Amino acid sequence: MHVLIIGAAGMIGRKFAENIVRNPFENGARVSALTLADVVAPTVPSGFSGPATTLTVDLTQTGAAENLLSGRPDIIFHLAAIVSGEAEADFEKGYRVNFDGTRALFETIRHANQQEGWRPRVVYASSNAVYGGDFPDVIPDDYILTPQTSYGTQKAIGELLLADYTRRGFFDGIGLRLPTICVRPGKPNRAASGFFSGIIREPLVGLDAVLPVPDSTRHWMTSPRSAVQFLRHAAILDPARVGDRPNLTMPALSVTVGEQIEALRSVAGEKAVAHIRREPDPVIARIVAGWARAFDPQRALALGFVAETNFEDIIRAHIDDELGGHIA
Amino acid sequence: MHVLIIGAAGMIGRKFAENIVRNPFENGARVSALTLADVVAPTVPSGFSGPATTLTVDLTQTGAAENLLSGRPDIIFHLAAIVSGEAEADFEKGYRVNFDGTRALFETIRHANQQEGWRPRVVYASSNAVYGGDFPDVIPDDYILTPQTSYGTQKAIGELLLADYTRRGFFDGIGLRLPTICVRPGKPNRAASGFFSGIIREPLVGLDAVLPVPDSTRHWMTSPRSAVQFLRHAAILDPARVGDRPNLTMPALSVTVGEQIEALRSVAGEKAVAHIRREPDPVIARIVAGWARAFDPQRALALGFVAETNFEDIIRAHIDDELGGHIA
Incomplete structure (x- = not known):
């Protein structure tokens, strides 16, 4: 299985890449080829013996998505994003990366799908930042998305596009609303969280x-380990079980x-x-x-996310x- | 008050233009200037004596939004859209008009806002097509938007952009999820509804x-008369009463x-x-x-929509x- 990770230099991207080259997916599939992309150079996990490509690329540049997808991966993990604070501080950059970048990726897949029938799985990292305003103490799966940040807005738009492109059959998308990751390794940063x-x-x-x-x-909140497991599980989930609402709040x-x-x-x-x-x-x-x-993430729990x-x-x-x- | 209606040649656009040139808004404001725009030539309502401009324009063309907004209207009614059936039949056209066209409009306002401080009211026609899938018999105001058409997806994205641009202070937006209009005048058409x-x-x-x-x-469903009244009421609503969720399901x-x-x-x-x-x-x-x-449109009812x-x-x-x- 050829896996593409966009945002592979980030904390979750790195852990996920290391994890999947070591451990076969739960359905037995193994990573046969790996493409790792990010705006800074990603690192191929040590011990991976298959063909690996690393790309230092900005999705918003013309031709970047075509380049990224030229190997026609079986699964695409789209983890790349301008984070919440930066998307709020720089309106144009946030929309360019989180909105136009995601759309460019989806559009490039659509064109290839319509020309060649290629139909990869796309696992999209959304966020609980899609929720905002006056919500209940415990938010149910069918609660409205009214983000109160530009980042949350961009993620919510990505969810809508993912659902429509999936419904149309251009790709097979699953969106995961990730919780806050704790304990985040590394140095203290200036994120409010x-x-x-x-x-x-x-x-x-x-x-x-x-x-x-x-x-x-x-x-x-959940651990980096659980976040990696969410991505692994999303990779092998049966679309028929997911139904017509492919965006899921993670437990x-x-x-x-x-x-x-x-x-x-x-x-x-x-x-x-x-x-x-x-x-x-x-x-x-x-x-x-x-x-x-x-x-109250009933749908994700019923689908086996833990x-x-x-x-x-x-x-x-x-x-x-x-x-x-x-x-x- | 200078009013711009985009989609002024449509059924609701025409009725609304005729209505507002005859009747002052409920806060006493009168239409002093009128700009009417559509992809086919709009008609200035008879009896309007103020300055009127008609524009035959496609929002997706370069410079179209700048042209449309050059008179710096006080209120913009954005009613233009590719309808549901056509947006489903022609994926690219639907996204180009309903998504890129709306974004071009919002972006042009943002640029003018940041340069000049101009901050118009924007009344955006959304649709109940933003709802889809397995919803309850009576849908509450806080129910999730999971459209099952590309049209509904495009309208839901427009709602998210409207809310974020409003939150940022680029304009003062209100989105109205319009019901099916009945009795629709004119000839029978091939719409499923x-x-x-x-x-x-x-x-x-x-x-x-x-x-x-x-x-x-x-x-x-509701009458064309009620739809016109929704737009009139949205024009004069106090933003402080609307709060941080500016998109409303109409009664x-x-x-x-x-x-x-x-x-x-x-x-x-x-x-x-x-x-x-x-x-x-x-x-x-x-x-x-x-x-x-x-x-169960409690918010709109509490805000005085009838x-x-x-x-x-x-x-x-x-x-x-x-x-x-x-x-x-």
Whole structure:
């Protein structure tokens, strides 16, 4: 199976590429060829012996999508996007990449489909940012998408295009509304959501972390490991089971910051918890207050998507995957 | 007040233009200048003494939106669209007009807003075709938009863009999800929904009309008069009351074909009803079965939008407005 990952240099893209070259998909299919694309150079996972192509490419450039798709992959994972903060700060860049880039990709597939009958699976990374405004505490699968950011708008438009192109038979699309990923590895960044990971990741290596919101703040999150598993599962899902609504809210854990901290205490002790410094930031608190707190993702659960059900497991996944099983 | 109507040669566009040049808006504002645009030449309503411009223009052509907006109207009514059947038959044309055309309009306003601070009201005609799939008998305001046609997809994307451009302050947008308009004047056409009007309009002038679906078929409809009133009301609505979800499902009447026929009997007698010929058409029945049957448009009702509550009134509106008050 020839797999194309667009956004392969990102955190999830890298983990996913490493995962699928090592482990066959659950239906037994193996990665026979790999194309990795991103705006910065992606890395081919070590140990992959099949043909691999890396492309440093911007989907919004003329001909970029044609180039990307020239190998006619069987499955395309479209994970590339300008993130929320940047799409809000730079209106034109956000629409160019997240909207025009996605459309260029879909249009190029459509043309090839109509000319050659090629009909790949397309797995599209959407986001819970498609929800906004005055939503209920627990959002059901049939709740309206009224994003309150340009990023969320662009993702919601991508979902609509994916559904229409799939209904038309141009490709076989599945959209995954990904939750916040926690614990996100790497350095602290300036994303408003960064502290959800920071208050776990930094204390586990003996560093301080700032908590800018009240302990009662509730959010919807899952591990990088689960996110990789969502993509793996979407790759092999039977379209007949998905039906005429191919965009799915992924399962995750609805947890408060206070519950995150209790889990940290239970896994890593009081010493770790002592590294959390409470420094209320009203700007971040206001942004986070607009985010969805919980979902009832019945469709995804019925289709076999699974996520952690307690935060200790999310911390342990991070310790296993990023810290070699050891706490500082 | 300078009013621009895009799609001014259409049925609703013409009725609306005639209405607003005669009657001041409910806040007392009058039309001081009128720009009418469509792909076929629009007609300036007789009796309008202010400056009027008519433009025969295709929004998808380079420079068309700039040309259209050069007079910097105070309110823009965007009613232009490729209809459902044509957007389904011609994928590229539907996206070009309903998607690229709408985006070109919005982008041109954005550029002018950022350069000059011009910030018009934009009233956007969406459609109940944004709903599709397995929806409830009565669809609430917060139900997900999962269109099952390319037309519905394009309208849903327009709604998302309208909301984001409004949130950003580029213009002040209101989107109206219009119900099926009944009784639609004019000749019978080949639209799948045509019979809802045909079984009333034709018998009222002594002509036969074909009914291709069972009497139990339920649908959501309102008169052209109500549609004009929706646009008038959207023109003067206080944005603060609309909030962060500017797209609204309009009120209408949920009625079965059997109830339509009973209303025809009560208004025009057995002689009219005898002109209805039942010729079941499984293709049309299947299309219509996928359409929304009823809504609970609480937000629009709370904002003061009103529609007929019985079908006799819809028939009488047609007799008054199109037949000079007389039945054949």
